[in-house]
Structures are given as C-alpha cells and as structure tokens.
Amino acid sequence: MTAHDADVIVVGHGLAGLVATAELADAGKRVIVVDQEDLANLGGQAWWSFGGLFLVDSPEQRRLGVRDSVDLAWQDWQGTAAFDREREDAQPRRWAEAYVEWAAGEKRAWLHSLGVRFFPVVGWAERGGHGATGPGNSVPRFHIVWGTGPGLLEPFVRRVRAAVEDGRVRLAMRHRVERLTTTDGAVDGVAGSVLAPSGTARGVASARDVIGDFALRAGAVVVASGGIGGSHELVRQYWPERLGNPPEEMLTGVPAYVDGSMLGVAEAAGASLINRDRMWHYTEGIANHSPVWPGHGIRILPGPSSLWLDAAGRRLPAPNYPGFDTLGTLRHLRTERVSHQSHSWFVLTRAIVEKEFALSGSEQNPDLTGRDVRLLGERLRAGAPGPVQTFLDRGADFVVADNLAELVAGMNALAPDAPLDPGQVEHEVVARDREMANPFSKDPQVTALRGARSYLGDKLIRVAPPHRLLDPAAGPLIAVRLRVLTRKTLGGLETDLAGRVLRPDGAPLPGLFAAGEVAGFGGGGMHGYASLEGTFLGGCLFSGLRAGRGAAR
Numbered sequence: 144m145t146a147h148d149a150d151v152i153v154v155g156h157g158l159a160g161l162v163a164t165a166e167l168a169d170a171g172k173r174v175i176v177v178d179q180e181d182l183a184n185l186g187g188q189a190w191w192s193f194g195g196l197f198l199v200d201s202p203e204q205r206r207l208g209v210r211d212s213v214d215l216a217w218q219d220w221q222g223t224a225a226f227d228r229e230r231e232d233a234q235p236r237r238w239a240e241a242y243v244e245w246a247a248g249e250k251r252a253w254l255h256s257l258g259v260r261f262f263p264v265v266g267w268a269e270r271g272g273h274g275a276t277g278p279g280n281s282v283p284r285f286h287i288v289w290g291t292g293p294g295l296l297e298p299f300v301r302r303v304r305a306a307v308e309d310g311r312v313r314l315a316m317r318h319r320v321e322r323l324t325t326t327d328g329a330v331d332g333v334a335g336s337v338l339a340p341s342g343t344a345r346g347v348a349s350a351r352d353v354i355g356d357f358a359l360r361a362g363a364v365v366v367a368s369g370g371i372g373g374s375h376e377l378v379r380q381y382w383p384e385r386l387g388n389p390p391e392e393m394l395t396g397v398p399a400y401v402d403g404s405m406l407g408v409a410e411a412a413g414a415s416l417i418n419r420d421r422m423w424h425y426t427e428g429i430a431n432h433s434p435v436w437p438g439h440g441i442r443i444l445p446g447p448s449s450l451w452l453d454a455a456g457r458r459l460p461a462p463n464y465p466g467f468d469t470l471g472t473l474r475h476l477r478t479e480r481v482s483h484q485s486h487s488w489f490v491l492t493r494a495i496v497e498k499e500f501a502l503s504g505s506e507q508n509p510d511l512t513g514r515d516v517r518l519l520g521e522r523l524r525a526g527a528p529g530p531v532q533t534f535l536d537r538g539a540d541f542v543v544a545d546n547l548a549e550l551v552a553g554m555n556a557l558a559p560d561a562p563l564d565p566g567q568v569e570h571e572v573v574a575r576d577r578e579m580a581n582p583f584s585k586d587p588q589v590t591a592l593r594g595a596r597s598y599l600g601d602k603l604i605r606v607a608p609p610h611r612l613l614d615p616a617a618g619p620l621i622a623v624r625l626r627v628l629t630r631k632t633l634g635g636l637e638t639d640l641a642g643r644v645l646r647p648d649g650a651p652l653p654g655l656f657a658a659g660e661v662a663g664f665g666g667g668g669m670h671g672y673a674s675l676e677g678t679f680l681g682g683c684l685f686s687g688l689r690a691g692r693g694a695a696r
C-alpha cells in the first residue's frame with residue numbers, strides 16, 4: 144500500500160475549505176488543499192460576497208430595538224424551508240436546527256474572538272409577507288461583516304497561511320479533481336489533472352489546458368467544492384418544474400469555477416446526492432458594466448419601494464415586492480402568462496434609488512469592504528452611492544427619464560421584443576400613487592413601506608420616505624430591466640452532523656466528508672426550499688467547522 148501524502152485532503156479553497164483546513168491544522172493534522180484555480184482565487188466565492196451573516200438576538204439587533212429569539216428564528220426557518228421530504232429532509236432538518244441554535248448562540252462570539260466585526264445597522268432581507276408561519280424573516284437579521292466577504296475570510300486565510308509556513312498544510316493549486324479513489328469501499332484519495340498555470344486575475348475564467356495528472360492519498364477527504372451556479376447547463380438540468388421553465392437568458396452571479404463538477408465525482412464514488420432540484424437564484428439581476436467572469440451579473444439588494452412590473456407591464460401581486468420573497472417572485476415570473484420572457488422591471492424614482500439601492504458583492508461596496516468610514520459617510524449624504532451612480536450612468540439595464548412617456552419609450556428600446564403598452568404602465572403607476580394620499584392604505588406594499596420605517600435601521604439607510612412615483616420633486620423617473628441571476632445551490636451531498644458523507648443506503652461512506660455549498664451547506668440541503676439570507680456564508684462556517692473536526696478524529 145502506498146504511504147499517505149497527508150492525513151486529510153481538502154478539495155476547494157473557498158470559505159468552507161479554509162475553515163475545515165484551519166480546524167484540521169489546529170488539531171495537528173497534515174493537510175493538502177487541492178483547488179483547480181490558483182492562489183489568486185483563494186477564498187473562492189466568499190471573497191466576492193457581501194459578507195451578510197444571519198445572526199439571532201445579537202447585540203447589534205438589540206441596540207436597534209429588535210427583539211429576536213431562537214424560537215422566532217426557528218419558526219421563520221421552518222416556514223421558509225418548508226421541509227416536506229421524509230428521507231431527503233431528515234439530515235437537512237437536523238442541520239437546520241443545529242445551525243439556528245448556533246446562529247443564536249456561539250457563532251457571533253466565536254467570530255468576534257477571531258477579530259470579525261459587524262456594521263452596526265442590521266439589514267432586513269427576505270421580509271416574507273405571507274404571515275407569521277410563512278416564509279421570510281420576521282425581524283432584521285442580515286449582519287454585514289465590517290470588511291464584507293474579504294473581511295470574513297481574513298482570519299481563516301491567516302490561520303491557513305500560518306499552517307502552510309510551518310509545514311502542516313500544503314497548497315496544491317491548479318489541481319482539478321476528477322476522481323475519488325477508494326480502497327475496500329473507503330475513500331482514500333483524489334486523482335485528476337494538473338492544469339497549466341493561469342496568471343488570470345481573481346474571478347476571471349482561467350484556461351483549462353492540462354499539463355499532467357496527479358494522484359494523492361490520505362486517510363480522509365473533505366469535499367468543499369461549491370455549487371453549480373456557474374454552470375447554466377447544470378442549473379437548467381436540475382431546474383424544478385414548480386419554478387416553470389428556466390429563462391432562455393440568465394446572468395451569472397458566480398465565477399466560472401463554481402462548476403459543480405465534484406458533485407458527479409462524489410456520486411460516482413458512492414455518495415448520496417439529494418435535493419438537487421432546490422436552488423436559489425435572484426430575480427433582480429443586472430448586467431455588470433465591467434464584467435469579470437462570463438455573463439457577470441450583479442444582484443440589486445433592493446429596498447421595498449420600487450414598483451415591480453412583469454414583462455407585460457403588470458404589477459406583480461402581493462407579496463412579490465422587492466426584497467420580500469425571492470423564490471416566490473421567481474415562481475410567479477416563470478409560471479404566469481409572460482413566462483417566455485426573461486425579464487421584469489423596477490419602476491422607481493431618483494429618491495428611491497438613492498436611499499434603497501444596494502448592490503451585492505464586495506467590489507460594489509468599497510466603503511464597507513475597505514472599512515473606509517469617510518466613504519461610508521457618503522451613504523448618508525444626498526445622492527446615489529458611487530457604485531450605484533456608475534450603474535445609472537453606464538449600466539445597460541437602466542433608463543432615466545423626466546416623464547412616464549419617455550421612460551416607457553426607453554424601456555421599449557431596451558426590450559423591443561416585449562414592447563410595453565404605455566397606457567398599462569401609466570395605469571399601474573397612477574393607481575399606486577393614489578394610495579399615497581393617506582397615511583394608511585389598502586395596498587399591502589404601501590402599508591409595508593410605512594411599517595418598515597418604524598424599524599430604525601430601515602428609516603436611517605434603507606427605506607425612502609413614501610412618495611408618489613410621479614412626484615417631480617422625487618424624480619427623475621428610473622426603470623431597471625431585471626433578469627434572473629444564477630447563484631446558490633441548496634441541495635447537495637448528504638452529510639450527517641459530523642460532516643460525514645452518507646451513501647444512498649444512509650450509512651456513512653468511510654473516509655469522505657463534505658462542507659459548504661457542495662453539501663447544501665450541511666446535510667444535503669439545510670435550507671429546504673428557500674433561505675432567510677446570510678445563511679450561506681454562515682453555513683460554510685458551520686459545516687466547515689463540523690467537517691474539519693469530524694475528519695480530524
């Protein structure tokens with residue numbers, strides 16, 4: 144028998160892989176980290192992320208007057224996940240419960256001890272709108288890391304680099320894993336192709352020229368290889384019927400290396416792959432004016448005020464408002480009458496864009512990412528934040544006009560295959576504006592706007608004072624063409640709470656562990672059908688810890 148090259152091999156140098164590696168190294172294990180990309184991409188998707196983390200009953204929430212509890216969070220999680228599969232939701236449900244407990248317990252203190260700090264205003268993602276037991280967050284829980292994604296990665300990169308320096312960890316970059324090797328039914332290594340050095344900048348798709356092959360052996364393998372969002376082919380293949388047909392045209396919200404290749408590799412070695420039909424894509428995607436990866440789209444993190452119209456100019460029904468119910472809105476757009484169209488529209492005002500538009504991604508938030516307090520102050524001043532203004536000036540999906548007729552003409556120039564009837568758009572805008580005359584309304588979106596402003600965080604930086612869209616003082620008018628943006632994979636390798644990958648018969652597949660998005664963030668789909676947001680990075684942390692500790696045993 145060949146000697147082992149390491150105690151453990153970790154596949155993937157994203158957040159989940161780094162967390163697992165840091166745990167393994169601290170436990171005195173020798174680790175090889177294998178990744179198909181080079182060091183320029185260390186940290187994977189998390190580097191690009193906004194750094195939003197789901198925390199429950201935090202000091203930040205309490206300071207803003209938010210009363211949260213583990214019971215409320217678990218109520219929200221269950222209403223959102225809607226677990227309904229006896230076999231395929233058994234492990235995910237266990238993971239979800241453990242994760243919510245952790246998010247309400249030691250998660251923040253642990254991160255704090257590693258030097259992670261949070262922006263003081265807690266965001267309110269996925270506001271729901273379906274009632275207390277339905278999907279969505281009852282309260283704001285989206286805690287933005289001071290330093291966004293790169294800030295969250297820092298302590299783990301530091302720990303792994305220190306372990307590299309003292310010889311506990313070896314980094315094998317440009318190694319693409321194509322097989323898991325087994326002996327007597329136990330996984331004991333990885334094999335695949337060595338790719339030519341790439342030299343491309345972070346996030347840019349690298350070449351796949353093969354210059355050799357490799358095989359490495361170890362006592363255990365941790366797979367932390369991310370999801371399928373970079374492969375439209377896989378997204379289309381597993382797109383669930385309940386969401387209608389996949390759009391003909393989609394933007395891509397993740398780098399090309401999020402290719403899902405390890406899912407098939409692990410399955411071929413005997414792993415159980417579950418809940419593949421569960422995925423999380425955004426409906427508020429816009430084309431990046433300066434794309435880094437192929438088809439690069441940015442997600443607008445919208446405040447709740449924009450009027451949302453389908454491709455035929457009809458307002459989306461309650462509660463499909465901006466930032467309320469991501470997959471509910473996607474389902475509506477893909478299954479209603481205009482489902483052959485790939486786009487929808489926000490109609491708003493300058494006043495709304497200035498206060499309510501945020502863009503997801505570390506590079507779109509230089510103030511938070513760079514921990515730049517002076518730049519951050521600009522968010523409170525009049526005018527759109529710099530990155531949003533750049534989209535207004537250069538974004539392919541934006542129309543700015545002084546009146547509605549000009550606005551609709553601009554929208555029709557952008558989407559000539561689905562011309563809007565100006566009368567229909569005017570009908571929706573004017574009807575909504577009439578609901579603004581009183582401090583109360585029958586319109587649930589208008590009522591929600593007024594309600595949101597009783598949360599201090601929303602009033603300060605997120606929800607514009609309610610106003611008529613046709614109020615010239617709030618103008619000019621703006622329309623934004625939105626397209627579906629692929630992002631997250633909710634199903635994946637089935638794991639138990641120790642991070643061990645299971646076989647289809649429910650028994651552990653000896654030697655194989657998984658963490659992060661490839662494991663559906665734990666269990667093979669701890670989110671069930673949908674997420675409360677900020678749970679993906681947190682899921683990488685939690686499952687990375689579990690798999691790292693599990694594989695160290």
Ligand SMILES: Cc1cc2nc3c(=O)[nH]c(=O)nc-3n(C[C@H](O)[C@H](O)[C@H](O)COP(=O)(O)OP(=O)(O)OC[C@H]3O[C@@H](n4cnc5c(N)ncnc54)[C@H](O)[C@@H]3O)c2cc1C
Pocket residue numbers: 154155156157158159160177178179180184186187188189190191192193194195196318319320321367368369370396397398400401402403404405503504505631658659660661676677678679680681683
């Ligand atoms: C723009 C953006 C904003 C986001 N914002 C948030 C947020 O605010 N909050 C939140 O919770 N989540 C957010 N996310 C999601 C979150 O960042 C990801 O889900 C998470 O980082 C995934 O981490 P991972 O370690 O599982 O996988 P990845 O980061 O995808 O890393 C996987 C690694 O495995 C490697 N790999 C894959 N296959 C192979 C193979 N066959 N051989 C060798 N190597 C392989 C890849 O090259 C990659 O480096 C965001 C994501 C993006 C892109």
